Amino acid sequence: MSGIGLKDIRHSYLRNPKSDEDWALKHISLDWSDGGAYALLGPSGCGKTTLLNIISGLIAPSEGRVWFGDQDVTEIPPDQRNIAQVFQFPVVYDTMTVYENLAFPLRNRGVPKGDIEARVREIAAMLDLTDMLSRRASGLTADGKQKISLGRGLVRSDVNVIMFDEPLTVIDPHLKWVLRSKLKELHQQVGSTMIYVTHDQTEALTFADLVVVMHEGTVVQIGTPVELFESPKHTFVGHFIGSPGMNVLPCEIDQGAPILAGWKIEVETRVEQTMGGARLEIGVRPEFVSFSSDGIPVEIVKVNDAGRYRIIDTRHGHIHIKLLVAEDDALPSESAYIRFDPAHTHVYADGWIIDGNSQ
Amino acid sequence: MTGKTSNQKAWLFVLPVVVLVAFNALIPLMTVVNYSVQETFGDNVFFWEGLRWYEEVLHSERFHASLLRQITFTSIILLIEVPLGVAIALAMPRRGPWVPVCLVLMALPMLIPWNVVGAMWNIFALPEIGLLGKTINSLGINYNFTQQPLAAWFTTILMDVWHWTSLVVLLAYAGLCSIPAPYYQAAKIDGARGWAIFRYIELPKMKRVLTIAILLRFMDSFMIYTEPFVLTGGGPGNATTFLSIDLVKIALGQFDLGPAAAMSLIYFLIVLLLSWVFYTLMMRHEER
Numbered sequence: 353m354s355g356i357g358l359k360d361i362r363h364s365y366l367r368n369p370k371s372d373e374d375w376a377l378k379h380i381s382l383d384w385s386d387g388g389a390y391a392l393l394g395p396s397g398c399g400k401t402t403l404l405n406i407i408s409g410l411i412a413p414s415e416g417r418v419w420f421g422d423q424d425v426t427e428i429p430p431d432q433r434n435i436a437q438v439f440q441f442p443v444v445y446d447t448m449t450v451y452e453n454l455a456f457p458l459r460n461r462g463v464p465k466g467d468i469e470a471r472v473r474e475i476a477a478m479l480d481l482t483d484m485l486s487r488r489a490s491g492l493t494a495d496g497k498q499k500i501s502l503g504r505g506l507v508r509s510d511v512n513v514i515m516f517d518e519p520l521t522v523i524d525p526h527l528k529w530v531l532r533s534k535l536k537e538l539h540q541q542v543g544s545t546m547i548y549v550t551h552d553q554t555e556a557l558t559f560a561d562l563v564v565v566m567h568e569g570t571v572v573q574i575g576t577p578v579e580l581f582e583s584p585k586h587t588f589v590g591h592f593i594g595s596p597g598m599n600v601l602p603c604e605i606d607q608g609a610p611i612l613a614g615w616k617i618e619v620e621t622r623v624e625q626t627m628g629g630a631r632l633e634i635g636v637r638p639e640f641v642s643f644s645s646d647g648i649p650v651e652i653v654k655v656n657d658a659g660r661y662r663i664i665d666t667r668h669g670h671i672h673i674k675l676l677v678a679e680d681d682a683l684p685s686e687s688a689y690i691r692f693d694p695a696h697t698h699v700y701a702d703g704w705i706i707d708g709n710s711q
Numbered sequence: 712m713t714g715k716t717s718n719q720k721a722w723l724f725v726l727p728v729v730v731l732v733a734f735n736a737l738i739p740l741m742t743v744v745n746y747s748v749q750e751t752f753g754d755n756v757f758f759w760e761g762l763r764w765y766e767e768v769l770h771s772e773r774f775h776a777s778l779l780r781q782i783t784f785t786s787i788i789l790l791i792e793v794p795l796g797v798a799i800a801l802a803m804p805r806r807g808p809w810v811p812v813c814l815v816l817m818a819l820p821m822l823i824p825w826n827v828v829g830a831m832w833n834i835f836a837l838p839e840i841g842l843l844g845k846t847i848n849s850l851g852i853n854y855n856f857t858q859q860p861l862a863a864w865f866t867t868i869l870m871d872v873w874h875w876t877s878l879v880v881l882l883a884y885a886g887l888c889s890i891p892a893p894y895y896q897a898a899k900i901d902g903a904r905g906w907a908i909f910r911y912i913e914l915p916k917m918k919r920v921l922t923i924a925i926l927l928r929f930m931d932s933f934m935i936y937t938e939p940f941v942l943t944g945g946g947p948g949n950a951t952t953f954l955s956i957d958l959v960k961i962a963l964g965q966f967d968l969g970p971a972a973a974m975s976l977i978y979f980l981i982v983l984l985l986s987w988v989f990y991t992l993m994m995r996h997e998e999r
Contacts, residue, residue, distance in 0.1 A: 410896050431902040439893035445911045456911075460902035504901055 356407060356513065356545065358382040361416035363402055369414070376402045377413070378569040384547075384562075386421075386512070389539050391548045391560035395592065399569040400549045404515050407547065409433050420512075431460075436505020440518045442497030444489040450476075451485040454503045461508075475506045478538065495527045502535075506542065513545045520555065532559060553593050565589050581637070582696060587703045590635050596663055599641065599673050603634045603699070610634050610699050613669055615648045618694040621707050630701040638663065640693035641675035643684050647691035648673075652683065666690065746972035764973035774974065776949065777957040778981075784864075784953060785932045788871050792928060793921070795872070796879025800887055801913070803880070814884075817877040825874075829941025832870040836942075856943065860950035863943050867951055870938055875928060882924040886917035922993045929989060933982055954978055 363377040372378070377399045384390055392400040405411040407418060409430035418426045425433055445453050454472045463471075476482045479499045484492065489500055498519055505514050516535075520528045536559060539546050548559050556563050557577040565573045565580065565588075573585040584590035590598030603610040608622045612634055619634075650666035650673065661676045666688065675690060677683065699706045747764055749757040768774050803813050823831070838844040838855045847854040856862040894912050903911065936955040939945065945952035945960070952960070958978065962971035 405896075408896075408900065410899070430896075430900045435900065437896070437900055439897060441891060441893060443893050443897040446915045447911060456903070457901040460904075460907065501897065504897075 355386045355421060356382070356384045357419035358403075358407070359417045359419065361403070361406060361413045361418070363399075363406060363411065363413045363415075375569055377406075380416075380571055382564070382571070382574070384545065387543050387545055388562060389536075389546045389548070389560050391550060391556035391563045392566060393550060393553060393556040393563050393592075394566035395551055398566045400551075400566050401517055403566070404437075404517055404547065404549050407513070408435050408437050408515055410437075434510050435513045435515060436502075436508065436511045437515045437517065438498065438501045438505065438519045440521050442494055442501050442522065444492070444497045444500050446488075446490040448489055449486055450481055450489050450492070450500060453489045453500050454481075454485075454507050457504050457508050471507050471509070475503050478506070478541065479503050479534075494522045495524070495531055498523065498531065499534075502538075506538070511544060513547065514542075516546065516548045516550075518550050519548075520550075520552075535559065553595075557593075565592065567592075583698060583705065583707070584635065585705050587633060587635055587700050590637070594637055594639075596638055596674050598635045598637045600700070601634045601636075601671055601673065603632050605632060605699075612648070613671055617692060617697060619697045619699060620694055621699065623699050623706055631703070633700045633703075634692075634697060635700050635705075636692045636697045638674040638676045640696035641673060641690055642693070643675070643677070644689055644691045647689040650688050650690055652688060655683070743972045743975055746968050747976055748969075750969050760969060764969045765977070768970055768974045768977055773957070777952055777954050780952065781933060781954045784868070784935070785929060787868055788875070788932050789925065789928060791868070791872050792876045792879050793925060796876050796924070797883045797917070797921070799876070799880045800883035801909070803884055805888060814881070817880050817884075819877075820874050821877050823874075825937035826941050828870065828874050829938040832866065832873075832938070833942050836866045858947050860947055863947060863951050867939050867942060870942060871932065871935070874938065875931070879921075879924045879928065882920045883917055886920035887913060890916045918993075922990070925993070926986060926989055930982060930986060933985070 358380055361377055361380040362375060364375045366374050369375055380403065392403060394400045402411065406413045409418075409425070409428060413426070416426075417424055420433065430437075445456060448456065451472060454475060455468050458468045458471065472485075473482070476485055479502065481496070481499060481503065484496065489497065492500070502514070502519075505511055520531060523531060532555065535546070535548075546559075548556065550556050557580075560577075562574060562576060563580055564571055565586075567586070567588045573580060573589045575585075580589055580593050584593065584598060587598070587600045590600065601612055603612045603617070605611070605623050606616075608624065610617045610619060610623060610632070617634060648668055650668045652664060653667045653672070654665040656663040656665070657679075659679075661678055664675050664677055664683070666673050666675065673690065748760055748762070750760050751757050799817075803817075804810055820828070835841045836844045836856050838848050838857075844854060844856070853859075854862050856866040890912065894916075895908070898908050898912055934955055935953060936959070939951050939953060940956055940959075943951045945956040955978075958971060958974055961967050961974065
């Protein structure tokens with residue numbers, strides 16, 4: 353197999369979708385190469401689980417085709433798709449031992465006994481489950497059970513894509529980190545494509561080479577963690593990724609440059625004035641705002657200590673702007689001025705970025 | 712016991728429950744115990760008999776016969792109702808407009824008073840005028856439940872299955888509905904089909920509710936009285952005289968209060984013992 357292709361996927365859970373809101377997935381086309389680590393990131397209800405279930409075949413899309421390499425798999429049931437899926441809540445077969453759980457997918461496919469034994473032991477060793485093979489699966493902790501669900505995917509030699517649907521939700525915080533590193537390690541070891549669905553930006557950014565950010569049934573941006581951070585294509589991405597999220601400030605355009613409450617803001621891209629009534633905003637991350645000797649005069653509203661840095665909430669008129677200041681840097685005492693880093697300040701029209709490429 | 716405060720006031724709070732349990736369980740039970748060790752001829756005159764009634768009941772052929780009938784009946788209805796109930800529950804839709812329709816249809820038999828069920832089936836099965844009896848006879852089979860023991864058993868069992876399978880269905884259905892969708896999805900991906908899904912997902916998840924269903928059906932069927940009393944009256948002959956019917960015959964028919972009291976205590980202990988055995992067996996299996 354060589355990668356996954358989604359062509360014009362639309363999906364609705366209703367029989368006769370009418371308005372735009374009836375569609376859980378509005379229009380999605382994607383191409384993923386073989387062996388990559390991808391994350392689907394978005395808030396609850398953005399359609400990421402629906403998209404995952406369409407790829408695995410648990411849901412048939414209302415419209416569009418799913419391709420695995422050069423094979424159209426839209427009509428093929430999940431057990432014949434060379435995929436495995438790990439769910440939010442660990443699924444184990446309670447009455448079976450850990451060994452039987454891992455052997456189950458192979459037994460169902462009629463694999464010879466000797467091969468099953470060898471394969472199960474190999475995977476159990478990979479997942480550190482060897483000591484527990486003869487124990488009843490129902491007696492394990494949540495992270496142990498989640499390893500079993502993952503193991504049932506790994507034992508099958510035909511599996512090319514492993515999908516994770518928020519797999520760390522029920523795992524204890526201190527084990528989350530361990531399990532996440534384990535996944536990353538397995539990805540390098542096994543080499544199969546992994547798709548990871550989550551609403552947690554840390555999980556997505558640390559796991560994936562490429563993150564797909566979804567919002568209200570559409571893909572708003574596909575990019576590496578760095579791209580998502582430095583040039584969010586949509587104000588939603590700016591908001592959703594980063595802590596705190598990007599400052600999104602209403603602005604006007606005058607002579608190709610954005611004007612924020614009467615103050616001209618320097619940016620690298622020239623903005624045409626022909627934006628025709630679109631809602632215009634400036635987006636700048638708190639990381640790229642700094643105090644300076646001149647610039648926009650602000651008043652400091654609140655200081656939150658976040659450990660290594662402080663989050664400063666400032667105000668100019670009714671506009672609130674957040675910025676980050678290192679822990680040991682002094683704050684300006686009376687009159688404060690701020691400036692934005694021109695290389696990381698973007699202008700958005702109706703939520704979408706205006707850059708050299710899109711115009 | 713150091714470090715614990717002792718507070719006698721607690722008794723005051725427990726008192727209402729103690730009184731309630733005393734009046735609805737302990738006192739009636741002790742009255743029966745009292746009867747079971749004495750002989751009376753009325754007028755509140757009692758003679759001490761010791762364990763004589765117990766020995767008599769335990770050695771009586773009549774008691775053995777009704778106990779055997781009772782065990783046979785309960786075994787048959789459990790063997791029919793549990794698998795049938797699970798099968799119906801599996802066939803019922805999990806969502807959609809038919810769910811409430813199915814649930815109401817299933818609950819209907821259980822809402823009918825027991826004596827009405829007996830009367831309904833009595834008329835339903837009458838060979839000359841009943842729909843069931845007439846139909847069977849018109850098929851060329853000689854069927855008359857008031858005269859043939861086999862026909863009487865068949866009718867009684869059919870009636871109980873009609874009346875109580877729903878209980879198993881509803882409990883099993885509740886168990887099935889509580890299985891999260893990912894279990895089925897994971898099984899699908901793992902390549903499991905029909906029987907494997909039932910054996911490894913549905914049955915284990917239904918185990919708790921099925922334990923309760925079996926226990927309830929065991930206890931209820933072991934104590935069955937009203938329906939067969941109205942349907943067959945324990946006949947023909949003694950063919951459908953189950954334990955409770957026999958007990959009522961001895962206590963209220965013959966007014967042998969002593970033996971009847973001894974028998975009811977033995978009866979009670981049998982139900983208690985068998986329920987305990989059932990429960991421990993099923994729970995032990997669960998823990999393993």
